[in-house]
Amino acid sequence: MTLTVVPLLRAVRSRRAWLLLAGGAALSLGSAWVQHRHAAPHGADHVLLHLYGSVAVPLIVFGIVGAVLDGGSLARSGLAMRRLGASPARVAGSTVLVGIVLSAITCGALGAGVAAWAHGAGDPPALRDALETAGLGAAGGAAYAAYFAFGGAIGAGAWGRTALIVVDWMVGDGVDVASALTPRAHLRNLLGGAGPADLAPVESLASLLCLTLLYAAAATRLSTLRRRG
């Protein structure tokens, strides 16, 4: 637990992370308000698919992970604790874990808020929809956090994370097999859009959890190997 203090305080005290969170939340909730005002029958589906899942979640998680990594690489972000004798793998693992948990909570809560506010007559029952969206948003946020942490492990500064958000945008927008490696394609499938490689929503949910574990493990391993850099 001790090693989670530094990344946690970084995220909580980062102005940039709060700005990105505010931007993503304003975009989603603003759009939800418009849908609510016009009493759109499928308002929640529309906002969740086209704004929340495709723009707000990646944007917010990019900010959270950037703050957790102090704007640099995963290896560099743990230097101070490693110099005090902490295990490099535990330092990196704790940092990735904090990013995943914070992103899951934030995206889950925002998803529930958007689903509840934009709820239309043609959407599933409001409470059930909000709870389900919270779970799906949390899974998407966690997967994005691990994905960006992996980016933080492969490139110096924000380079790796930036490269991966571009890959997510370009490759994840498709429905081929390669898109299954990005969180975007699976989150879109879960929120009512087309799935990657004809996967069912439940398979996309399982894929998101697998991607979270895979990218988190790879990020931790890579940053441990590169700790002298």
Add this chain to the structure above:
Amino acid sequence: MIHVRDLVVRSRRPKVTLGPVSFTLEAGRSHGLVGADADGAPLLLAVLAGTVGSRSGEVKVGGALPGARASIGYVPFVPDLPSALRVSELLGLSARVRGEKPASPEERLAVLGVETLARRRIGSLTLAEARAVALVEAVTSQATLLLLEEPLASLDPRAFAALAGALEDRVNSGATLVVSTASASDARELTAAQLYFDQGKLASQASRDEAWIRMTSGATRLVVRTEGARALLAALATDASFEDVSSHGPLLTLSGTDAVAMASAVARAALDAQVEIELMQFESAGDA
């Protein structure tokens, strides 16, 4: 005990090749690695701390390969501290990571007279303040090996004696101290034995007294202009950094052998005497 045998290290920034060097540093004593960046002394310290790998040769620190561990307190010239934390939070956290009982941050910071920094965010500290905090963390921890790069550089001159005393206490209680510095005077002040490096090679080894003799060869002249020349002269009167001191109106001409120590002494004296220095200029011994 630190064993170094046939060590060769290369760094790209700054471009330095160190070695091959071989030496042994006894545990429970203080050792100075004297030399500038180009001589490889700071690079050697980083190798001992495990942050830079060697190209060839063997290094054993306490019988093990170099690497970060709780028993080592390493303070590089630019310390890597987590900028989001407050100083008090850092000190509490570092104690927990090192497996030590947390002590009052203010008490720890008071060792160098910087207790007012306790509530400050690390990201808001100047380099000098961050260095002071890193030094406090290392010196007041229970680390048994202290690796300090230029510990007196950028430090408030009023904290020199406090740091020297704290380091002496740590060595007397069994810790090993290794200081890397470009100043022979600083090394002599802080450590009992020194290794001199020149262009990446181990030039010689000396004890504290021998180092003093070494410093008296060669000469440097420092010209200082200040309206408070008389007060500054009085404050410098007993300083051992100078071989000769003369004054002429607002000008003081100071002769010695260690330029870094001379400049530090003048800065210290100016603070003590509360005089403003208008000009401080070094001249080689041959200049008229």
